[in-house]
Amino acid sequence: MNTAGASAATYLPAVARGSVSAFEAFYDRYASTVYALLLRILANADDAQEVLQETFVKAWTNAKMFDSVRGSEIAWLISIARSRGIDRLRSRKIRNTREDEAGREVSIRSSFVDHTTGADRAIQSEEQRAVRSALAELPDAQRRALELAYFEGLSQTEIAERLAEPLGTIKTRMQLGMKKLRDRLQAFQ
Amino acid sequence: MTHEETESIAALDALGLAGAGDAVVMAMHVASCIPCRRARDEYRRATTLLALDLEPVPPPRELRERLVESVRRAATRRRTSWWLSAAAVFALALFGWREFNTRSELTRLQQENAKLVSEMAALGAADTRTIALAGQEIAPRASAKVFLEPNRRRAVVFFHDLPENPGDKSYQLWIIRADQPEPMSAGVFDVTRSGAASISIENLPIATEIKALAVTLEPKGGVKQPTNTEFYVAGNAPM
Numbered sequence: 479m480n481t482a483g484a485s486a487a488t489y490l491p492a493v494a495r496g497s498v499s500a501f502e503a504f505y506d507r508y509a510s511t512v513y514a515l516l517l518r519i520l521a522n523a524d525d526a527q528e529v530l531q532e533t534f535v536k537a538w539t540n541a542k543m544f545d546s547v548r549g550s551e552i553a554w555l556i557s558i559a560r561s562r563g564i565d566r567l568r569s570r571k572i573r574n575t576r577e578d579e580a581g582r583e584v585s586i587r588s589s590f591v592d593h594t595t596g597a598d599r600a601i602q603s604e605e606q607r608a609v610r611s612a613l614a615e616l617p618d619a620q621r622r623a624l625e626l627a628y629f630e631g632l633s634q635t636e637i638a639e640r641l642a643e644p645l646g647t648i649k650t651r652m653q654l655g656m657k658k659l660r661d662r663l664q665a666f667q
Numbered sequence: 668m669t670h671e672e673t674e675s676i677a678a679l680d681a682l683g684l685a686g687a688g689d690a691v692v693m694a695m696h697v698a699s700c701i702p703c704r705r706a707r708d709e710y711r712r713a714t715t716l717l718a719l720d721l722e723p724v725p726p727p728r729e730l731r732e733r734l735v736e737s738v739r740r741a742a743t744r745r746r747t748s749w750w751l752s753a754a755a756v757f758a759l760a761l762f763g764w765r766e767f768n769t770r771s772e773l774t775r776l777q778q779e780n781a782k783l784v785s786e787m788a789a790l791g792a793a794d795t796r797t798i799a800l801a802g803q804e805i806a807p808r809a810s811a812k813v814f815l816e817p818n819r820r821r822a823v824v825f826f827h828d829l830p831e832n833p834g835d836k837s838y839q840l841w842i843i844r845a846d847q848p849e850p851m852s853a854g855v856f857d858v859t860r861s862g863a864a865s866i867s868i869e870n871l872p873i874a875t876e877i878k879a880l881a882v883t884l885e886p887k888g889g890v891k892q893p894t895n896t897e898f899y900v901a902g903n904a905p906m
Contacts, residue, residue, distance in 0.1 A: 496742050502735055509731070510723035518721055527730050538738050543846065548708050553715045560718065561845055561876075564683065609719045627682040628717050634684060656678035659713040660706075 490551055494541035501538055508552055509534070512559045519563035519629050529566050533559040564631040612662040620655030623648055668696050668896070673703040674710075681710035687879040687903040688803060690843050691850065692896050698849045707848075794818055800880055800902035806830055809862075811900045813880060820871045824854075828862045829899055832884060838864070838899065839889045843879040844872055853880070855889035877904040 489507070492500030512533060516526035536558055544554050613621065626637045634652065638645040676693045679685045685693065697704040795814050802809035808828045815822040824840065832838055837857055841850040854866040871877070881901035883893045 498735065498739050498742055501738050505731060505734065510725045511719065511721075513726040514721040514724040515718040517724055518718075527726060530726055531730060531734055534734055535737070538741065540846075548848075549712045549715075552719070553712045556715045556718045557711065557845070561683075606719070606722075609716055612716060613720050624682065624714075625717060627684055628714055631683060652682070652684075653675060653678055656681065656710060656713065659716060660678075660709050663709060663713040663716060 488551060490537075490541045490544045490554075493538060494544070501534075504537070504551070505534055508555055511552065512555055515556060515559055516563050519560070519567055519631075525566055525570070526563075529559065529562050532562055536562075560628070567631055613659075615662060616655060616658055620651050620658065623651045624655045624659070627652065668692055670700070670703055670706075673697065673700070674706045677703070677707040677710045680707070681714045687843075687881065687901045688898055690879045690903070691841065691881040691893075691898060691901060694843050694848065694850050695893050695896055698892055704848060798880065798902055798904050800882070800900040802828070802900055803898040805897050806899040809900050811882070811902075813902075815871070815904075820869070822868045822871055824866050824868065826856075826858065826862075826864045826882075826900070829858045829864065829882075830862070831860050832858050835887050836884050837887050837889055838882055839885045839893070840866065840868075841881050841883065841893060842872065842877055843881070844876050845878050846872075846876050850881075850893055852889060852891070855885075879903050 489500050489504035493504055509530065513526060513530050516529050516533075517523065520526045520529065533555065537555055544551065548554075616624075622641065623637055626632045626640060627634075632640065634648050635645060637652075638648040641648065643651075673693055673696050676685050676689045677697075680690055680693060693703075693707065697707050795816050798813040798815060800811035800813065806829060809826070809830075810828060811824055811826045813822050813824045826838075829838065837855045839855050840853040842853045843850055851872070853868045853871075856864045856866045858864045879902065882899045883895055883897060884899065885894055
């Protein structure tokens with residue numbers, strides 16, 4: 479299992495050498511995961527597709543900077559996508575339109591074509607099951623606070639306001655949640 | 668800074684919630700502390716579980732085609748530019764040092780002039796972003812303003828009300844990057860009695876890779892990595 483843990487690089491060394499076919503395989507393996515993240519952050523298909531493209535262009539140009547000691551290829555890619563997604567979310571100030579856009583996604587998703595191979599899908603669903611079981615042990619309140627920071631880029635003060643909880647409670651909740659998440663990651667590797 | 672404090676900051680940093688000063692202190696600490704660096708990396712990886720829990724959604728096929736096509740073109744350019752670079756070096760050698768030296772002074776003056784003109788343009792460019800750096804405990808009145816041109820990957824930084832640096836020391840500006848563990852030096856500068864200074868930075872990492880900026884006082888001429896955690900000014904770069 480190499481989902482989020484440190485692992486040997488599979489595609490990026492070849493991508494760094496300029497292999498377009500390795501880049502295509504890299505894209506086919508991870509694009510669905512990254513796109514789901516960007517849709518969750520941006521709640522807007524156009525924005526998500528634009529940032530997805532930026533993310534993979536950056537992966538192509540910066541592939542040689544990937545360090546497998548610090549994490550897996552997907553963790554590296556997710557950190558690029560998340561950072562750019564939050565950047566876009568903040569710069570376009572689209573937070574207020576999230577509710578309106580949410581309904582649109584359903585119809586857009588139905589026209590997508592899946593390039594993922596059968597083997598990729600099997601790996602993905604195995605990973606998904608492992609991740610689900612790892613996250614199942616995180617109490618809902620802790621998970622909610624972490625998700626607001628991770629997917630919406632809110633500060634601890636903003637999270638406290640959103641959840642109508644004291645700031646101190648949120649800080650404690652987030653520290654406990656992160657510790658638990660890290661423990662689960664270690665058990666999961 | 669203790670290991671527990673660093674871990675606590677690392678947990679927040681993984682979610683993008685660490686303050687500028689904390690992020691810089693952590694970056695310096697983990698540069699020489701392997702267990703804390705491991706903790707920092709584990710917290711970062713742990714947050715990716717939140718993303719991996721989402722149901723994958725295949726993106727549109729057209730997007731893949733567009734992307735692969737642009738990558739293919741870039742790969743071709745990469746190969747071509749290698750040959751062009753080699754040809755340029757060869758041509759320069761043929762051109763000869765005598766001619767080169769005669770013109771070098773004129774070129775230098777022209778470059779300086781162009782740099783000044785472009786710096787002025789940077790301040791007024793439509794896409795220029797500003798980042799404010801606030802005075803920290805050691806110099807609460809100090810401040811700095813960074814004018815960042817993301818498209819041209821450069822910045823001009825103006826410092827105000829910094830204490831004059833001793834003759835054997837220099838101020839050094841550090842960039843904390845999201846994609847690298849150690850702080851990156853962005854330049855060394857001196858401050859006179861006026862408290863003011865400015866520096867230009869070229870070849871910046873792109874804006875989304877910059878997490879924070881901070882200034883320390885270092886041995887004259889600067890150092891590869893910060894030797895202390897006393898920040899004069901510091902600030903988070905808006906993501």
